[in-house]
Amino acid sequence: MIDLDRAWDLHPQVALRDEPFGALVYHFGTRKLSFLKDRRLLAVVRGLAGAPTARQACASCAVPPAELPRFGAALGALARSAMLVERAPAAGAGDGAP
Amino acid sequence: MSAPRLTDLFETGLDAPICLTWELTYACNLACAHCLSSSGRRDPRELTTAEAKAVIDELEAMKVFYVNIGGGEPTVRPDFWELLDYATAHRVGVKFSTNGVRITPEAARRLAADDYVDVQISLDGATEEVNDALRGPGSYATAVRALENLAAAGMKNFKISVVCTRHNIPQLGAFKALADRYGAQLRLTRLRPSGRGADVWDELHPTAAQQRELYDWLVEHGESVLTGDSFFHLSAYGEALPGLNLCGAGRVVCLIDPVGDVYACPFAIHEEFLAGNVRDRGGFAGVWRESELFAELRSPQTGGACSSCSFYDSCKGGCMAAKFFTGLPLDGPDPECVRGFGETLLAERGTVEIPRPAADHSRKVFVPLSRRPPVPACDESPLVREGAR
Numbered sequence: 001m002i003d004l005d006r007a008w009d010l011h012p013q014v015a016l017r018d019e020p021f022g023a024l025v026y027h028f029g030t031r032k033l034s035f036l037k038d039r040r041l042l043a044v045v046r047g048l049a050g051a052p053t054a055r056q057a058c059a060s061c062a063v064p065p066a067e068l069p070r071f072g073a074a075l076g077a078l079a080r081s082a083m084l085v086e087r088a089p090a091a092g093a094g095d096g097a098p
Numbered sequence: 099m100s101a102p103r104l105t106d107l108f109e110t111g112l113d114a115p116i117c118l119t120w121e122l123t124y125a126c127n128l129a130c131a132h133c134l135s136s137s138g139r140r141d142p143r144e145l146t147t148a149e150a151k152a153v154i155d156e157l158e159a160m161k162v163f164y165v166n167i168g169g170g171e172p173t174v175r176p177d178f179w180e181l182l183d184y185a186t187a188h189r190v191g192v193k194f195s196t197n198g199v200r201i202t203p204e205a206a207r208r209l210a211a212d213d214y215v216d217v218q219i220s221l222d223g224a225t226e227e228v229n230d231a232l233r234g235p236g237s238y239a240t241a242v243r244a245l246e247n248l249a250a251a252g253m254k255n256f257k258i259s260v261v262c263t264r265h266n267i268p269q270l271g272a273f274k275a276l277a278d279r280y281g282a283q284l285r286l287t288r289l290r291p292s293g294r295g296a297d298v299w300d301e302l303h304p305t306a307a308q309q310r311e312l313y314d315w316l317v318e319h320g321e322s323v324l325t326g327d328s329f330f331h332l333s334a335y336g337e338a339l340p341g342l343n344l345c346g347a348g349r350v351v352c353l354i355d356p357v358g359d360v361y362a363c364p365f366a367i368h369e370e371f372l373a374g375n376v377r378d379r380g381g382f383a384g385v386w387r388e389s390e391l392f393a394e395l396r397s398p399q400t401g402g403a404c405s406s407c408s409f410y411d412s413c414k415g416g417c418m419a420a421k422f423f424t425g426l427p428l429d430g431p432d433p434e435c436v437r438g439f440g441e442t443l444l445a446e447r448g449t450v451e452i453p454r455p456a457a458d459h460s461r462k463v464f465v466p467l468s469r470r471p472p473v474p475a476c477d478e479s480p481l482v483r484e485g486a487r
Contacts, residue, residue: 013213015161015163015189017114017161017163019107019112019113020107021104021107024116024163026163026164026191028163028164028189028191028213028214029213031164031191031193031216033116033163035104037104
């Protein structure tokens with residue numbers, strides 16, 4: 001499970017390819033291939049870069065609160081394989097966390 | 099997330115391959131007994147640099163993340179490094195297979211500095227004796243020198259690629275130790291009766307007991323050892339091995355050969371599996387999307403003689419190319435079927451005519467290093483033309 005209240009991005013070396021079932025995710029650095037089989041999860045992943053937190057990215061995709069743990073876990077799996085990286089908050093923004 | 103199983107989705111094919119194998123040249127300095135593409139001599143019709151770049155442009159447009167480049171020995175193409183740079187500049191990652199002949203310290207440093215390139219050094223024995231019997235004299239030393247150069251250059255996690263045979267199955271532990279020593283990852287693949295492999299498969303393919311040993315070893319080592327999904331026929335022993343566990347031919351993978359012919363898979367260089375050519379009007383994308391052969395491979399398969407087998411869901415009848423080039427029916431068991439049905443069929447097959455590969459670029463003169471007869475101009479080593487190092 002990732003920290004939903006932090007900002008996340010796709011790793012700069014990660015590419016997405018849309019497929020009828022969702023998307024392929026490939027990391028050019030680790031050379032690992034993953035699959036996103038859930039279209040809403042794909043939308044959340046795409047929305048991460050423009051959202052201040054993962055929680056907001058989920059909200060923008062109308063993920064109901066009851067499903068947040070499941071989405072957090074799925075994003076966590078992507079973070080563990082380095083497909084997602086935490087984005088440092090911009091100076092002066094956020095809650096002052098390091 | 100009640101999505102269907104991925105393998106079910108993949109069986110109907112994708113708009114673009116997940117990855118594909120691209121053999122850049124039929125030229126090779128070695129003459130391995132089991133060469134899947136019967137390589138040796140360059141083919142004068144091979145794609146030019148400009149044509150190869152046009153293929154890369156298409157792969158980029160199709161978002162093919164990476165290509166597995168092989169041959170022949172791809173690094174003997176004079177434009178090899180140029181094409182490598184062109185591909186990575188266009189966000190097409192490259193993993194290439196080599197016998198190591200051109201992996202000098204300088205080349206190794208260049209490779210280590212490029213995140214978009216991965217290297218597989220082919221080695222079919224953990225000892226010189228076992229390796230060179232199959233790949234030719236001096237090939238073990240060449241490969242080990244390449245491993246040393248890559249490790250010294252700081253290249254991480256490159257691959258040692260092993261075709262599993264009756265003689266090297268007892269060396270699995272030794273291969274792993276070798277990979278660990280150089281900071282490399284071990285990749286084991288299946289010996290197919292493709293190309294010249296057809297001539298040696300009977301004597302070299304692992305015995306039934308060795309297959310079981312291999313399966314257990316793979317289960318034990320999990321995802322730390324790569325297999326290119328090539329042992330899915332062994333999943334019928336029990337739990338599935340890591341990977342997609344399906345035949346990806348024409349569905350998620352394919353082969354582009356040195357003259358631009360597109361085949362369903364690297365192990366099926368035969369008219370029966372020829373889908374088209376990248377020089378055709380629609381290019382590679384046209385072949386991938388419109389070939390009748392690929393449409394057929396993506397249609398639901400019946401299982402034929404295997405459909406009543408309780409393991410069919412695990413092994414899906416095994417490898418199409420392995421069946422084809424051993425003269426077995428495509429809708430029956432794999433020649434290495436874990437239940438032994440393939441073996442029975444092989445024993446009964448009698449004098450059936452075995453299909454021959456569509457292309458044979460073997461050098462006609464086998465040149466043992468000890469006794470070197472005169473070599474005709476067209477049979478010369480591809481290294482000599484540019485001055486061997």
